[in-house]
Amino acid sequence: MKVTVVSRGGREATVTDLQEAIHKQTKKFYPSRQRLTLPIPPGSKDRPIVLHSKKSLKEYSDGNSGNLTVVFKDLGPQVSYRTLFFCEYLGPLLLYPVFYFFPDVYCFFGYSVSSVTHHPVQTYALYYWCFHYFKRIMETFFIHRFSHATSPISNVFRNCAYYWTFGSYIAYYVNHPLYTPVSDCQMKIGFGFGMLCQVSNLYCHIILRNLRGPDGNGWYQIPRGFLFNIVTCANYTTEIYQWLGFNIATQTIAGYVFLVVATSIMSNWALIKHRRLRKLFDGKEGRPKYPRRWVILPPFF
Numbered sequence: 242m243k244v245t246v247v248s249r250g251g252r253e254a255t256v257t258d259l260q261e262a263i264h265k266q267t268k269k270f271y272p273s274r275q276r277l278t279l280p281i282p283p284g285s286k287d288r289p290i291v292l293h294s295k296k297s298l299k300e301y302s303d304g305n306s307g308n309l310t311v312v313f314k315d316l317g318p319q320v321s322y323r324t325l326f327f328c329e330y331l332g333p334l335l336l337y338p339v340f341y342f343f344p345d346v347y348c349f350f351g352y353s354v355s356s357v358t359h360h361p362v363q364t365y366a367l368y369y370w371c372f373h374y375f376k377r378i379m380e381t382f383f384i385h386r387f388s389h390a391t392s393p394i395s396n397v398f399r400n401c402a403y404y405w406t407f408g409s410y411i412a413y414y415v416n417h418p419l420y421t422p423v424s425d426c427q428m429k430i431g432f433g434f435g436m437l438c439q440v441s442n443l444y445c446h447i448i449l450r451n452l453r454g455p456d457g458n459g460w461y462q463i464p465r466g467f468l469f470n471i472v473t474c475a476n477y478t479t480e481i482y483q484w485l486g487f488n489i490a491t492q493t494i495a496g497y498v499f500l501v502v503a504t505s506i507m508s509n510w511a512l513i514k515h516r517r518l519r520k521l522f523d524g525k526e527g528r529p530k531y532p533r534r535w536v537i538l539p540p541f542f
């Protein structure tokens with residue numbers, strides 16, 4: 242497909258202009274659905290260079306001719322990151338209270354429920370859980386500054402399946418009529434420690450927010466201060482420990498299974514983020530060397 246981009250008012254044409262020109266030509270390919278790369282020479286094993294929307298087209302065309310060949314990939318239907326996060330967090334926020342407030346649901350699983358008196362640990366677990374997911378929705382809308390505007394729509398189904406299923410699985414066991422509570426002391430230690438980690442997690446997200454400008458500009462920076470001076474992904478560290486606090490207080494197999502799965506997912510992401518920051522900063526002219534830090538959980542890795 243041949244696309245002509247005309248620069249206006251002496252301003253250099255940018256990748257965004259090209260994306261808009263493609264969109265004009267084929268309506269369904271709105272800009273966030275497009276991935277534009279430079280063609281790789283035959284036989285080369287290099288990764289293709291992805292065109293950055295804010296850069297001028299001249300930067301990719303060696304500046305010598307008005308012609309630029311790019312490879313177009315359709316990323317498929319997209320949703321905004323805010324919509325994606327909102328959908329995945331709304332499920333656990335709404336489903337968990339169903340098991341607490343409507344014990345009749347256990348009748349479907351073969352338990353006869355006449356009258357249910359909740360133990361304080363179950364009530365505090367409800368508050369803790371709802372606070373956690375409410376906080377995450379608020380962070381999504383008012384704190385995070387995402388670098389990518391959108392995500393493929395298929396991620397909504399995958400992520401909702403993960404959060405909604407685990408949310409229901411844990412809620413089922415913690416609110417179960419045959420639930421055996423832990424001691425009062427263990428409950429206080431668990432929830433106390435967990436709440437401390439939740440507040441620390443919020444603080445970590447505020448630190449990450451301040452690394453970028455209001456419009457999400459600034460790409461990736463080295464996070465500094467608080468627990469970021471010890472680990473690269475202090476936000477994941479505090480997230481993992483807050484789930485540990487919840488599990489110390491509620492003590493269910495379902496909760497610990499979620500902890501193990503979430504820890505393995507976040508450890509994997511933390512490793513990728515740690516490597517990316519090292520690649521971006523180590524040995525790059527004029528940039529500070531990436532400081533030696535643990536990735537996520539000292540002293541494990």
Ligand SMILES: NC(=O)c1ccc[n+]([C@@H]2O[C@H](COP(=O)([O-])OP(=O)(O)OC[C@H]3O[C@@H](n4cnc5c(N)ncnc54)[C@H](OP(=O)(O)O)[C@@H]3O)[C@@H](O)[C@H]2O)c1
Nearest residue numbers: 385386387388389449452460461462463464476477480503
């Ligand atoms: N329970 C679970 O299974 C689970 C799993 C994952 C996450 N979480 C929770 O959800 C939170 C959000 O997770 P996430 O993985 O989507 O995002 P994240 O990595 O925690 O980052 C949060 C925001 O900060 C930005 N950011 C991260 N590192 C940055 C850096 N070095 N420089 C500039 N900006 C940076 C991110 O930008 P980008 O848009 O560029 O990424 C994103 O907008 C986590 O912190 C955690 O509390 C829970």
